[in-house]
Amino acid sequence: MKLAAIRPVSRALARELAVTALLLLGVSVVVFAILYLAPGDPLNVLLEGQSPRSQLALGMREALGVPQTWYGQYAAWFGKMLQGNFGNSIRTGLPVLPELARVGVYTLTLTLGSLALTLLIAVPIAVHAAAHGGTAGNTAATLAAYVLSAVPVFWFGYIVVYVFIHQFGMFPLISGTAAKQEHAWLYFLVPIFVLGIASGTLSEMIRHLREELSRVLAEDYIRTARAKGAPVWRHAFKEGFLIPVTEIMSAKIPFLLGGAVIVEQVFNWPGMGRMAWQAAQDRDFPVIMGIALVAAAFVRLGNLLQRVVFTAVNPRASRE
Amino acid sequence: MDAPLLAIENLRTYFYSRAKRAFIRSVDGVSLGVTRGETLGIVGESGSGKSVTALSAAGLVTAGPGVISGRIHLNSNGASRNLLDGLEKYARVTEQDGRVVAVEKDERGWRRRSETLMAGVRGKEIAMIFQNPRSALNPYSTIGKQLVETIRLHTNLKRESEARERAIHWLDRVRIDSPRLRFDNFPFGMSGGMCQRAMIAMALSAEPSLLIADEPTTGLDATIQSRIVDLLAELKAETGITTLLISHDISVIQRLSDRIAVMYGGTVVETGRAAEVLAPEAKVRHPYTAALLASIPSAETIRRKSYLQAIEGEVLDTIEVPRGCRFYGRCNRVTEAIRENCAGLEPPLGEVAPGHKVRCWLYPSPGKA
Ligand SMILES: Nc1ncnc2c1ncn2[C@@H]1O[C@H](COP(=O)(O)OP(=O)(O)O)[C@@H](O)[C@H]1O
Ligand code: SF4
Ligand SMILES: [Mg+2]
Numbered sequence: 001m002k003l004a005a006i007r008p009v010s011r012a013l014a015r016e017l018a019v020t021a022l023l024l025l026g027v028s029v030v031v032f033a034i035l036y037l038a039p040g041d042p043l044n045v046l047l048e049g050q051s052p053r054s055q056l057a058l059g060m061r062e063a064l065g066v067p068q069t070w071y072g073q074y075a076a077w078f079g080k081m082l083q084g085n086f087g088n089s090i091r092t093g094l095p096v097l098p099e100l101a102r103v104g105v106y107t108l109t110l111t112l113g114s115l116a117l118t119l120l121i122a123v124p125i126a127v128h129a130a131a132h133g134g135t136a137g138n139t140a141a142t143l144a145a146y147v148l149s150a151v152p153v154f155w156f157g158y159i160v161v162y163v164f165i166h167q168f169g170m171f172p173l174i175s176g177t178a179a180k181q182e183h184a185w186l187y188f189l190v191p192i193f194v195l196g197i198a199s200g201t202l203s204e205m206i207r208h209l210r211e212e213l214s215r216v217l218a219e220d221y222i223r224t225a226r227a228k229g230a231p232v233w234r235h236a237f238k239e240g241f242l243i244p245v246t247e248i249m250s251a252k253i254p255f256l257l258g259g260a261v262i263v264e265q266v267f268n269w270p271g272m273g274r275m276a277w278q279a280a281q282d283r284d285f286p287v288i289m290g291i292a293l294v295a296a297a298f299v300r301l302g303n304l305l306q307r308v309v310f311t312a313v314n315p316r317a318s319r320e
Numbered sequence: 321m322d323a324p325l326l327a328i329e330n331l332r333t334y335f336y337s338r339a340k341r342a343f344i345r346s347v348d349g350v351s352l353g354v355t356r357g358e359t360l361g362i363v364g365e366s367g368s369g370k371s372v373t374a375l376s377a378a379g380l381v382t383a384g385p386g387v388i389s390g391r392i393h394l395n396s397n398g399a400s401r402n403l404l405d406g407l408e409k410y411a412r413v414t415e416q417d418g419r420v421v422a423v424e425k426d427e428r429g430w431r432r433r434s435e436t437l438m439a440g441v442r443g444k445e446i447a448m449i450f451q452n453p454r455s456a457l458n459p460y461s462t463i464g465k466q467l468v469e470t471i472r473l474h475t476n477l478k479r480e481s482e483a484r485e486r487a488i489h490w491l492d493r494v495r496i497d498s499p500r501l502r503f504d505n506f507p508f509g510m511s512g513g514m515c516q517r518a519m520i521a522m523a524l525s526a527e528p529s530l531l532i533a534d535e536p537t538t539g540l541d542a543t544i545q546s547r548i549v550d551l552l553a554e555l556k557a558e559t560g561i562t563t564l565l566i567s568h569d570i571s572v573i574q575r576l577s578d579r580i581a582v583m584y585g586g587t588v589v590e591t592g593r594a595a596e597v598l599a600p601e602a603k604v605r606h607p608y609t610a611a612l613l614a615s616i617p618s619a620e621t622i623r624r625k626s627y628l629q630a631i632e633g634e635v636l637d638t639i640e641v642p643r644g645c646r647f648y649g650r651c652n653r654v655t656e657a658i659r660e661n662c663a664g665l666e667p668p669l670g671e672v673a674p675g676h677k678v679r680c681w682l683y684p685s686p687g688k689a
Contacts (some may be wrong), residue, residue: 080396220455226380228470228522229443229452236461313460315506 010018013304019299024293027249028058028081030032031072033290034241036070077289087286091278102274102293107271109261110192111256111298115249117196118205121145123245126209129238130217142206149203156198156292157266160190191267199259208248209241216240238313246309250302323395324353325375325562326446326530331390332413333369334423335377335383339640341565343420345638346372348586350390351669354530359556359563361577361594363570363612364380367635369586370566375562378446379403379438385425388413396445396529397663403437419641444474446526451535453515457507463518464503467491467525474526490521494551495559513544524555534566549575570612582609585636585646588669592676604672606680607653645681653682 080087086096090136119178125145127136147157216222217232225235241287261273268274279287331348347369362370372680377392383499388411389590396686410430414422450456452598458466466514467487468480471638478481482556484503490501507515515538523531536552537545554578561601567573573580573594580597582590590597590606597609620652633650642648644663654662669679 068668219456220450220452223380224448224450224519225458227378227442227448228526229441229473230469233460234469235461261604315460316508 002072009308009312014309016300016304017305020297020304023300024296027292027296028078028289030103030164031289032070032074035283035288036073044236062237071311077286089287090278091282091283096286098198099275099287100294102289103270103272103275106269107260107264107273108298110195110269110271111253111260114196114199115252115256117192117203118201119249120201121196122202122205126206126213127241128208129206130213145206147202148197152200153195153197153200153278154262154266157194157263160194161266164190169256181236187267191269194267195256195259195263197250199256201259203250207254208245212244213240214304222242242313243310246306250306253302254296257298268298323393323396323400325356326352326394327391327395328352328373329391329393331373331376332386332420333372333381333387333391334385334420336385340639342508343423345420345586345641346640347376349639350583350588351366352581352591353587355560356562357560357581359565359576361565361567361573362583363567363573363580363670364583365612365631365635366568366652368583369638370568370583370606371534373583374448374534374564374566376433377403377443378532379434380442380448383547383640384427386427386430387411388420388425393446394441394530398472398550401437401441403434403441406433410492411523411533418545434542443470444524445529445532446532447523447526447530447531448534449516449519449523449536451538452512453519453539454510454512456505456519457508462504462506463491463510463515463522464488464505465517467522468620470522471525487521487525490516491650492527493524494518494521497522511544512545516540516544516548520551520555522533524559524561525574528561530562530564532564532566535568536565537567537569538573545572552576563635570598571616582612584608585641586638587646587679588677589647589679590677592673595675604676604678604683605677606647607651607682608647610653611650616653645679655682658682 004214077087084097086100088095089099092099122145125138125141129142130137132138213236216236219239222236225232258274260271261276263269264271264273265277272294275287276291278284279291329351329511331347331350332345335344335346335679336342336346344369350369350373352362352373353361362373364370372381376387376390381387387407389407390404394401394403407430410427410433411423411425413420449573458461461661464484464487467490468483471477471483471486472480475483475486477486488499488503491502495516496502496514502510502514502518509516510518520536533552537548539636540548552563552565553576555561563576565576577594580591580594581588582597590609597605608631615631631650632652636646636649642663644661644665645651645667648654661681665681667679668678669682670683671677672683
């Protein structure tokens with residue numbers, strides 16, 4: 001990359017990081033407010049249903065050092081968070097951050113793996129359709145992808161589980177971690193496969209990539225490239241491939257995270273989605289806050305990547 | 321006279337209109353020759369098939385069915401090749417009364433075949449420049465990079481640094497100021513005229529045998545247009561490059577061409593030496609050429625700011641081609657003696673003088689009735 005192009009990119013990066021910081025702050029306030037206003041008190045879990053308004057509960061609050069006002073509670077949480085301390089889980093008593101890191105890796109594997117799989121399927125279909133128009137082969141493939149994308153992911157997941165039990169007589173008790181089981185690799189790959197195929201991302205990815213690439217291939221400058229005997233792909237790559245791919249990736253990460261929550265439930269995948277589910281049941285506030293922030297950061301990361309790539313390849317964006 | 325550099329014979333390039341369920345006969349039996357060193361100007365109103373003729377010669381037609389018949393001979397470097405060699409194996413054309421009624425074409429097969437035939441020709445032997453130069457250059461790449469790419473592809477300068485020096489040399493030759501600075505410019509930061517200069521530099525940097533310039537001044541400001549015309553004239557004088565120039569603007573054609581072909585409705589209606597075809601006192605002139613010439617604003621009309629005299633009637637859409645002369649519906653010179661012919665029989669492109677051909681019943685070629 002030319003030196004001249006580095007400055008706009010670093011400027012875009014700085015701007016995106018600032019936006020991310022503000023956004024995370026907003027997310028933490030909103031989630032905190034929702035938790036505060038929602039019915040259910042975490043103390044109930046600790047007290048296992050014993051009367052929460054009793055002396056016992058108050059004593060417990062004091063013992064735990066929980067401030068009385070909501071802003072007091074938020075300020076306390078925020079102060080600790082800035083020091084990298086997200087508090088301890090109310091349920092397990094374990095510190096939230098290392099726990100998040102532990103399960104976050106699983107969710108990251110699941111979402112990024114399925115994203116890679118979606119790309120692996122969508123790119124060849126989209127490129128073929130854009131380059132050759134609708135042939136019987138790529139039309140059939142596109143249709144199949146559209147049908148699969150329309151299937152709800154939980155339903156597809158249960159079908160897969162069903163097939164495993166009845167056809168192969170095996171059941172993925174705990175996928176992901178089950179390194180010692182037989183066919184561990186299968187339990188590992190099947191959830192990735194399910195999320196990649198049925199998260200609803202596939203069809204939109206094919207459509208976006210095909211439309212963008214077709215549009216670019218019809219541009220005047222591609223005709224010039226052909227007229228001068230240069231490889232078309234070299235000229236179509238940036239606008240027709242790189243930009244749309246990063247666009248659709250960053251746009252689809254939130255949906256993949258949503259899908260991951262379901263897939264993790266169906267397949268017992270020990271990731272953040274399952275932890276979030278459990279934490280919501282338990283009103284485990286510190287865990288919920290932590291997960292909300294990590295998920296939001298992940299989504300922003302996709303945006304950031306897209307902006308950086310766009311600024312790096314687009315000379316116009318660089319000069320703005 | 322040796323064989324022409326480029327000889328197009330009976331070229332037909334059709335498209336299919338789904339809406340009208342009929343062929344668009346964009347190029348319908350065109351024959352043209354471009355002699356080494358000359359500039360052949362193709363002129364005609366927009367939609368007469370000029371660009372499609374050029375794109376067919378460069379193998380750049382993408383829509384179907386595309387080129388369905390003809391031969392395009394390229395005689396360069398001592399070798400002669402037909403750029404449509406083997407086309408008849410891919411396209412089966414059914415004719416009725418000399419009209420194409422059905423085409424069965426293996427377009428994919430033909431495209432692959434055409435790519436093979438055009439390898440080493442496109443960009444190298446035949447270079448092209450287009451209208452709207454700002455969109456014709458890659459907006460994601462600097463003009464320097466785009467020139468270097470062409471030079472490394474088509475000359476024996478393969479090293480980046482050598483190609484770079486040559487690119488700067490060409491930018492200089494098309495009169496771009498401070499070419500070293502412009503080298504790193506992206507097209508979006510440059511004016512239309514500057515972009516067209518860069519396009520011309522890029523096309524010539526491959527040292528092609530033939531330059532096809534398709535509406536090189538269209539879409540530019542009037543003053544810039546005349547500068548580009550000047551530049552083309554200067555480069556022509558310096559390099560002597562064989563040029564196929566296309567324009568709807570007969571004054572551009574007039575300034576740059578040695579010979580002229582006038583196109584209407586997918587056919588050539590008149591061709592000959594520029595001096596002869598455009599001579600003010602010419603006795604033999606196709607009514608369409610006459611109408612085109614009349615549309616040039618004279619010094620007088622420009623001074624009085626009166627409107628251009630447009631040719632009456634609509635350009636033939638080449639979907640419903642009339643039986644007789646294609647210009648019949650708009651022609652104001654039909655006489656009673658030839659009316660029946662004009663309406664019912666397409667006139668042949670007859671030679672009225674050596675090298676001067678006209679497709680009109682008014683001028684029966686000597687020897688024929
Ligand atoms: N790709 C295409 N598909 C369908 N019709 C086309 C296509 N390209 C050109 N045509 C039609 O062919 C005719 C001739 O076009 P063209 O050669 O571009 O005219 P011009 O003389 O202005 O350059 C026009 O009627 C145009 O609409
Ligand atoms: S053939 Fe007839 S209609 Fe056609 S240009 Fe000549 S005079 Fe006009
Ligand atoms: Mg044109």
